[in-house]
Amino acid sequence: MTSFTAEDFKNGQVLLFDKPLNWTSFQLVNKVRWLIRQNCGIKKIKVGHAGTLDPLATGLLIICTGKFTKNIQELQGQEKEYTGTISLGATTPSYDLESEIDQTYPTEHLSAEKLQQTTKQFIGDIEQYPPVFSALKKDGKRLYEYARNGEEVKIDPRTITISSFELTQINIPQVDFRVSCSKGTYIRSLAHDFGKAVESGAHLSALRRTRIGDFKIENALNLDSFIKTLPKPESGAII
Numbered sequence: 529m530t531s532f533t534a535e536d537f538k539n540g541q542v543l544l545f546d547k548p549l550n551w552t553s554f555q556l557v558n559k560v561r562w563l564i565r566q567n568c569g570i571k572k573i574k575v576g577h578a579g580t581l582d583p584l585a586t587g588l589l590i591i592c593t594g595k596f597t598k599n600i601q602e603l604q605g606q607e608k609e610y611t612g613t614i615s616l617g618a619t620t621p622s623y624d625l626e627s628e629i630d631q632t633y634p635t636e637h638l639s640a641e642k643l644q645q646t647t648k649q650f651i652g653d654i655e656q657y658p659p660v661f662s663a664l665k666k667d668g669k670r671l672y673e674y675a676r677n678g679e680e681v682k683i684d685p686r687t688i689t690i691s692s693f694e695l696t697q698i699n700i701p702q703v704d705f706r707v708s709c710s711k712g713t714y715i716r717s718l719a720h721d722f723g724k725a726v727e728s729g730a731h732l733s734a735l736r737r738t739r740i741g742d743f744k745i746e747n748a749l750n751l752d753s754f755i756k757t758l759p760k761p762e763s764g765a766i767i
Contacts, residue, residue: 532568533568534569534759541594543591543593544749545591548586549584560593568759575597577600578590579603584626585736586735586736587610587748588740588748590743608739609737610715611705611706612705613735614702614705616638616728618729620731623719624732638728643698643726650722653688654687656686658683693705693708
């Protein structure tokens with residue numbers, strides 16, 4: 529396993545992490561920054577991530593340090609791959625499990641063939657509405673702030689690209705999937721729109737990011753394995 533020094537982190541590293549469930553991307557970045565500072569004796573170090581994952585999602589989060597934080601925008605623009613589960617027959621305001629089910633719908637008319645056929649509607653360049661429970665800003669406020677206050681807000685659609693969308697297991701009302709998509713795609717919105725397209729409702733019940741460009745989850749670290757790559761705290765002098 530690679531071992532890092534203070535100079536390595538300052539010169540710049542691209543670190544692959546498997547973000548745990550119920551952690552925000554910001555919390556993981558803060559933890560990594562703190563570990564680097566404590567173990568390498570660095571007072572200040574730039575650390576940032578290349579593409580947010582929701583707390584209820586797990587999987588690949590790219591974290592850049594030092595001079596490599598300049599590459600974050602380029603890394604964010606790469607195609608991403610996700611796996612997960614869509615739950616049919618019910619919707620939630622957040623399009624995932626962050627909020628409670630608000631409406632239920634029939635699923636008796638659904639068949640594996642209908643579900644597989646419907647995925648084809650979402651391939652290519654499509655217009656997608658971001659969830660109202662998202663961190664996007666509208667008139668200086670996050671969309672989720674409007675949503676939590678019960679305020680109506682007009683959300684404009686944006687063009688995203690889905691290069692592949694396949695159902696890997698169908699056990700109605702649960703459907704497992706794999707999708708490859710462009711920057712800016714909301715998988716929660718895809719789940720919601722898929723439910724409407726099959727004349728039912730749907731929400732996202734599990735999500736895992738498995739790839740960003742050529743970076744794969746198989747090569748990602750967890751916090752325990754990352755700590756093993758760091759020098760002992762007492763060996764670093766404050767720089």
